[in-house]
Amino acid sequence: MARLLACWELGLGHGHLSLLAPAARALGLLGHESWVASRDVVTAGTLAGSPFARVVQAPLWVRQRVAVPTFSYGQVIGDGGFLIEEGLIELVRAWLALFELVVPVGIYGEHAPASLLAAHVARLPAARLGSPFTCPPAVRPMPGVMPWIRAATGGDDAVADRVVRAVCRHFRAPMLTGVAELLATATPFVTSWPELDANAGRTDSDYYGPMDGLALDVAPDWPDGRGPRIFVYLPFERVQAAPLVAALAARGWPVVWVSASAFKGDLPATIRHEVEPIDIGRALREARLFVTRVGHSSALDALRAGAPMLLLPDMLEAEAHSRQLEAQGLGRRPAAWTAEAIGAALDGLAADGAPERAAAAAVRARYADYVPGAVSSLLARRMARALRLL
C-alpha cells in the first residue's frame, strides 16, 4: 500500500474537497491510502465517511494579494504566492517539510499550485484534478480566463513564469520555463464536462464528470407551499440573496435553500433553510429549477439532474461558467439583481415552454448512463499509473 497526499490550497467551500474525495475513495479501493493537506482542516474534517486517513494543514499564502487584473491562470494563482518569489520560496519550503513528515510516494492536487512546484523540487510524481478553471491545459499561450473581455497574452503570465524559474533556481531543481511547464509536470484529470469548459475539446484529459462528490445522503426537507420547487445554493450574506428571498417570498413557492450562514431577517415559511450540505443530486431531481452562484460542482450536478439554472455569478470562475451555460441555453441570468428582475427570470424558467428546460433535459439524457463509481475507478487507475504505482 502506498501513501498519497491530496492537496488543496486555493478557493473556498466544499467544492474542492468534493473532487478530491471520490479520487481518494477510488484510490483506497486500489489499496492506496490518501492523506489530505487541506486549506481548511475544519471543512475536511466534517466530510461524512471521510476517505482520507489523516487531515493535515496545507501550507497557505496568507499575505495580502497583489492587485492585478486576472486575464490568465498565472494571475489566478497570484493569490497563492505566484507573484512574489521570496514568499513562494518559503511556501514551497513548507510543502517540502510536510512531504518529509508525511512521506507520500506521490501527490494529487486540486487548486494547489505551490504543492505542484514543491513536488517538482522533491522529484515526487504529481497529478492534478479539477475544473477547467483550476486544471487548465499546459499550453502556451495559456487559455484566457476572461475571453469575453480579451484573450490572454503571453505577457499575462510573465510574472508567475519568472517566479517559477526563481523557485527552481533557489532549490536547484530542474529549470521550468514557467507556469505552463509546471502544469506539464502533473498529469491532468478534468473532473468536469465540456458544457462547462470554454476550451471544450481539449485532448490532454478525458472529461471525468462530477463523480460522486461528497456522497451525502441527507434528503431535502421541502416546505409546504404551492408551485414549483426551487433549490437554492447561495450564502445568505451575498448581495443576491435579499432580492432572491423577496422574489421567492412573493411567489410562495416551496424552496430549500442551503447556506452555511444565517439570513438577517425573517424568512417566509415557504423557504426552508438548510445549514449543512444535503444530497444535492436528489434535491435537484426533485426541484423545478436550481438557483446558484454557479459553483462548478453544483452546476455539474444540475446538468446531470437536468435542472435548468437561474445564474447569479459573483466571482470570476462562476462568471465563466455562467457564460458557458447561458450560451448553451442551459441557464438564464436576470437582467439585474432586483426582486423584480429575478422574479421575472424565475417565472420564465419555471414555465413549461422555457427553452432551458428542453436543453437541460437533453443534457440529462446525454449523461443518463454516467456511472460515478465506474468513472472514479477509471480515474484512480489512470492516476495510479501517472503516479507510477501500477
Next chain:
Amino acid sequence: MARLLAAWEMGGGFGHVAKLAAAARPLAALGHESWLASRDVTAVKAVADKPFAHVVQAPIWHGRPPVTPTYGFGHVIAWGGFADDEGLSLLVRAWLSMFELVRPAGIYGSHAPASLLAAHVARLPAVRLGTPFICPAAGPAAASLMPWIRGPQASDDAVADRVVRAVCRHFGAPVLSGLGELLATAAPFLTSWPEIGLGPERQDSDYYGPLDGLAAAAAADWPTAKGPRVLVYLPFGSAQAGPLVAALGARGWPVAWMSVERFEGQLPANIRHEAEPLAMRTALDEAAIFVARGGHGSALDAVRAGCPMLLLPDSLETERNARALAGHGLARRIDGIEQGWDAASIGAALDALILLDAPERGAAAAARVRYADYDAGAAGMLMARRMLSAFRLLD
C-alpha cells in the same frame, strides 16, 4: 537534545515570529532544537539567522468569527475557533496530527490557543509567551480587555469556557473548567514591560522585555529639512495616514516613514518613505518623536530609546497599549477610532511633544534610564532556561 515546537496561529505581521525566534535562539544555545508551526510560513524570511530547524504550516481557523464585542480574551480567540466546539475539535485534531508527525517534547506558543488545548489533550508540556494582550493571566476571573468600558473584571468568557470543556470531553482529556484553566496549563512568559500593560503589574510572570526582535540593519535616511526629526511607523493605507501627512507636510520637519504600502498621492519632500523595516533603536535614538498606531513591539523600542510617542490607535490591542503608555506619561493618544483623525489635532499634539518641557519627554527619558542596562540576550537566555524548567527538560 529535545525537539520543541514553536506555535503561532492568530494575528499578523512579523512580531509573533520575532518573539518566537528570540526564544528559539537561546533554546538552541542550550542544545534544544525548535521547529516553527507558523500561521504565515513566509514571515520567517524576516528572521535572517534561521533559528528554526524547520517551518511548517500551523493549522488555522477559516470559519466566520462570531459577531460580538470583544470584552474578554474569550472573544479575542473566538476568531481562532473558540466559539464553535465542533470546529475547534477538528482544529485541535489537526494540531494532534502535527504533534504526531513532529514529535515535540513540548510547545511554546505566541497567540496559539488551539495548540495549547491540543497540548493539554496530548499531555504535552506547554508554555506561552507574548504581550499582555495575547498572554493574559490565568484564573477564573479574566481581566476585562476594555476596562474603560466594562470595569476591571470581565465575565464574558462563557462561550469559550463551554467550548474548552466540550473539546476536552470530545478527546477524553481531563476536563478543564474553561479558558482560565486552559491558560493555567501553560506557564506565561511576558515579552513586555509594565509600562505597556493596563492595570497592576503582573505577578505570574517576570517581564522579559522586547528581547532581540528582528534585528533589521537598515539606517534611516533622514531627508534634509529643518526641525525635529519624526519617525513614523504607520501603513499609508490607514485612515490616520492622510491627516498625519498633512500635519507633517505643513511643518516641514524631517520625517522617516516606515510603511510597506505606498502613499496614494504626492508625499511632501520632507517625508522620506522607507518600505523596508529600519533598525528601530538607531532610528528612535535619532528621532525627537515617534508616531505610530501603538503596536507593542515598536512601542517597547520607543520606551527603551526614551523617545516620546504620539499614538493613533485603531484596534483594541493598540488602544490598550496607547492608554497604558499615556497613563504612564510616555505618550499622547489621539482617539479617532469612531470620529476619525484630523490634521489640526495631530499637528497640535506634535507641536506639544517637541517642547523641551513636554512632560512626555521627561517620562521617556526616565524610562530610558530605567532600562539602560537591559540586555536582550541575557533576558532571552534567562527566559529559555525557565522555559526548559517548565518543560521539565532541565536536569
